[in-house]
Amino acid sequence: MIRVVFLGAPGAGKGTQAERISKKYNVPHISTGDILRAAVREGTELGKLAKSYMDKGELVPDEVIIGIIKERLSQEDVRERGFILDGFPRTLKQAEALDRMLEELGMPLSKVIYLNVDDEEVVKRLLARGREDDTEEVIRRRLKVYREQTAPLIDYYCEKCILVEIYGVGEIDEITRKIEEALGLEG
Numbered sequence: 637m638i639r640v641v642f643l644g645a646p647g648a649g650k651g652t653q654a655e656r657i658s659k660k661y662n663v664p665h666i667s668t669g670d671i672l673r674a675a676v677r678e679g680t681e682l683g684k685l686a687k688s689y690m691d692k693g694e695l696v697p698d699e700v701i702i703g704i705i706k707e708r709l710s711q712e713d714v715r716e717r718g719f720i721l722d723g724f725p726r727t728l729k730q731a732e733a734l735d736r737m738l739e740e741l742g743m744p745l746s747k748v749i750y751l752n753v754d755d756e757e758v759v760k761r762l763l764a765r766g767r768e769d770d771t772e773e774v775i776r777r778r779l780k781v782y783r784e785q786t787a788p789l790i791d792y793y794c795e796k797c798i799l800v801e802i803y804g805v806g807e808i809d810e811i812t813r814k815i816e817e818a819l820g821l822e823g
């Protein structure tokens with residue numbers, strides 16, 4: 637069963653690759669960014685709160701995000717098919733909370749795929765993507781937040797011996813193939 641976290645800077649290709657693996661192997665793709673953007677579109681209380689952070693490139697508070705993930709991971713499809721987490725965890729506190737949740741569920745992580753992409757490439761991709769929070773100023777902020785708060789998770793998972801680093805520049809198909817190999821999928 638696939639139980640994996642995709643780690644990497646904004647623009648590293650987590651969403652693209654998670655989507656591909658999710659479709660091909662029928663595993664729930666859980667993207668906190670997608671969940672938050674849906675809440676913003678629907679104008680819910682969560683959406684209003686999240687938007688104020690997302691517009692600035694800041695992280696939504698840990699308690700809020702952890703609550704969302706806790707609820708999502710408790711659903712039937714996850715129990716049956718596993719999960720691909722994309723954009724979560726993003727802080728050490730989130731990673732520790734995830735460990736506790738997965739322990740309770742008896743579903744430890746199989747692997748953490750770290751998509752490593754050079755800084756200049758990331759900025760180029762984000763500017764080309766043109767999402768609402770992809771303005772140059774917000775991108776700069778998001779990269780700083782990534783380096784300070786999320787990048788330490790590379791060491792966190794490396795120490796647990798479940799981290800696999802994959803260079804995320806090149807042919808999309810080839811990167812997918814490397815991910816499949818890392819996850820022990822036949823392709």
Ligand code: AMP
Pocket residue numbers: 646668669670672689690691693694695696697701722723724725726730778
């Ligand atoms: P993403 O689509 O993953 O780039 O996320 C877009 C924005 O949603 C981020 O810049 C954050 O403001 C917020 N967000 C997504 N996931 C998280 C998370 N795990 N923790 C805190 N904020 C998050």
